[in-house]
Amino acid sequence: MTDSPTVLVVGGGATGAGVARDLALRGVDVTLVERGGLASGASGRSHGLLHSGARYAESDRAGAEECIEENQILRSIAGECIRDTGGIFVQLASDDASYFETKRDACKAVGIETEELSADEARERVPDLSADVERAMWVPDGVVYPSRLVAANAADAEDNGATIHQHAPLEEMTVEGGEVTSVRLGGTVDNVIEPNYVVNATGAWAGKVASMAGLSVGMAPSRGVMVSVEYDGLDVALNRCRDPEDGDIVLPHENEAVLGTTSVPVSDPDEYEQADWEIERTFEECSEMLPAVDNAPTVRTWWGLRPLYEPDESDTDRRGISRGFFLLDHADDGVDNISSIVGGKLTTYRQMAETTADLVCDKLDVEATCETATRQLPGSEDAEQLDEYVEKYDGLNPTDRDVVG
Template structure:
C-alpha cells in the first residue's frame, strides 16, 4: 500500500528531525526516515559542544553570529537536552598572544559575551587547569546531549502529525518529468512513498542520496576522533586559544570529559580508518590544557564524520572548509521538488531546519511562519521522558551515552 505525504525528509539527525518538527508545526504532512536509529550519523557522534560562536568569531563573523543566536534559543527551548557550563579559551606559552586579542575583539564585534578572567578565577572553575596557562577568556559555551535533542524534535514532529521511521533506509528515488515522483523505502517501512517534495538531510551521506535523483552534491567529509575519559572536576568547556587544530577542545560531562578532535578526509563516511595516532595526539594535546587527562582512564573512543560541503575545494585536511550551512534548491538542477541541506553545526540545526522549511513551504504554497524558536521541546524539563523518546526512536549515540538513560 503506497504512502502519500507532502514532504519526505531523508535523514534522522538533528537537522532532519528539526525540519520534520518545523514543517509539522506549520501543518505540513511529513514522513521522516533514517536508515538507522535517530541520531545514528554525525549528530550522535559529535563532541556535543553548544557553540557560543567564539570559535569562529575572528574569521567567520556570520557563522559566529548564527551560533550565539541559536545558543540562546536552545537554552530557552531545549531544557535537559543541553547543559549550561560556560566555556574558557586558554592561552598557553606556544600560542600567539595576538590571536587571543583578535578572538576577543571578534567576539565583541559579533555580540558574544566575552570577559578576560584572572587565572585564580579560571582555576576555581577548572581546578585541573595547567600551571602553564597564561591568559583566559570566558564565553557562553555549553554542552548538547544530541540523543535527547534529536529525539525531542522527532517526538514533537510526531505529536503534530509527522510519521517518524527509524531503520527505514532509502533504497531508490524515481524521477519523472523533472520531479521526484516517489521513493522506495526498505526495512521498517518496506513500501513506496509518494511525495510532493523531498528534503535531503542525510549529512555526510547527502551525496549518495542526491545521486539517487541524478543530482550532484559534492561532499568532502572528514573524520574526527573523540576520547571520553573519567574526569569529573572540569566545570566549563575548555578551548585552546589558537587556530583550530587537533586536540583543542575538552567538553565536560557529569563524570567524564570528552577530548577532541582530529580532521582527516575520508572517501566513504561508512568505511574509513580509525587511527590510533589520532587518539594519542588528541589526548596529548588536550593534556597541555589539563595535564590530568593524560592518565585518566579511557571510557570509550569514537569517530564522527563531518558533513562538509566543498564543491570548489581540492581534497585537503578539511580545517579550512566552511562550517557554515548550505541550502541547495535543486530546481535549477533539473529536479523541481527537491532540496539538500548540508554542512552546518549541531548548534545551528534549528536555523538550518527553518531555512529549509521556508523553502519547502514556498514551493508547496503553504503560508505559515516558523515557531520553533519560541516553542519548547516536549519533555524539556523531564530527563526521564526525554530518555524514553531516545529509547523509542533507537537514538542512543556514543556522545552522551554516559548521561542519557543513566
C-alpha cells in the same frame, strides 16, 4: 504512513528531525525516515559542544552570528537537552598572544559576551589547568546531549501529525519529467511511496542520496575522534585559544570528560580508517591544557564526521571549509521537488531546519510561519521523559551515552 506524504524528509539527525518538526507545526503532512536509529550519523557522534560562536568569530563572522543566536534559543527551549556550563578559551605560553586579542575583539564585534580571566582566576574555575596557562577568556559555550535533542524534536513532530520511521533506509529514487516521482524505502517500511517533495537532510551522506536523483552535491567530510575519560574535575567547556587544531576541546559530562578532536579527510562516509594515532594525538594535545586527563582511564572512543560542503575541495586539510550551512534548491539543477540542506553545526540545526521549511512551504504554497524558536521542546524539563523518547526512537548514541538513561 500514507503512500503519498506531502513531504519526505530523509535523514534522522538533528537537522532532519528539526525539519520534520517545523513542517508538522506548520500543518504540513511530513514523513521522516532514517536508515538507523535517530541521531546515528553525525549528530550522535559529535563532541557535543554548544557553540557560542567564539571558536569561529575571527574567521567566519556569519557562522559565529548563527551560533550565538541559536545558542541563546536552545537555552530557552531545550532544557535537559543541554547543559549550560559556560566555556573558557585558554592561552598557553606557546600560543600566539595576538590571536587571543583578535578573538576577543571579534567576539565583541559579533555580540558574543566575553570576560578576560587571569591565569589564577582561570584556575579557580578549573583547578587542574596547566601551569602554562597565561590567561583565559570566558564565553557562553555549553554542552549538547544530541540523543535527547533529536528525540525531542521527533516527538514534537509526531505529536503534530508527522510520521517517524527509523531503520528505514532510502534504496532508490525515480525521477521523471524533472521531478522525483517515487521513492523506495527498505527496512521497517519496505514500500514505494510518492511524495510531493523530498528534503535531503543526510549530512555527510547528502552526496550519496542526491546521486540517486541524478544530482551532484559536493560534500567534503572529515573524520574526527572523541575520547571520553573518567574525570569529574571539569565544569566548563574548555577550548585552546589558537587557530583550530587537533585536540583543542575538552567537554565536561557528569563523571567524565570528552576529549576532541582530529580532522582527517574522508572520501566515503561509510568506509573510513579509524587510526590509533588520532587517539594518541588527542590525548597529547588536550593534556597540554588539562594534564590530569592524560592518564585518566578511557571509558569509550568514537569517531564522527563533519558534514562539510565544498564542491571544489580536494583531499587537503578541511579545517578551512566554512562551518556555515547551505540550502540547495535542486530546481536549479533540473529536478523541481527536492532540496538538500548541508553543512552547518549541531548548534545551528534549528535555523537550518527553519530555512529549509521556509523553502518547502514556499514551494507548496503553504502560508504558515515558524514556531520553533519560541516553542519549548516536549519533555525538555523532564530528563526521564526525554530518555523515554530516546529509547522509543532507538536514539542512544556515543556522544551522551553516559548521561542519557
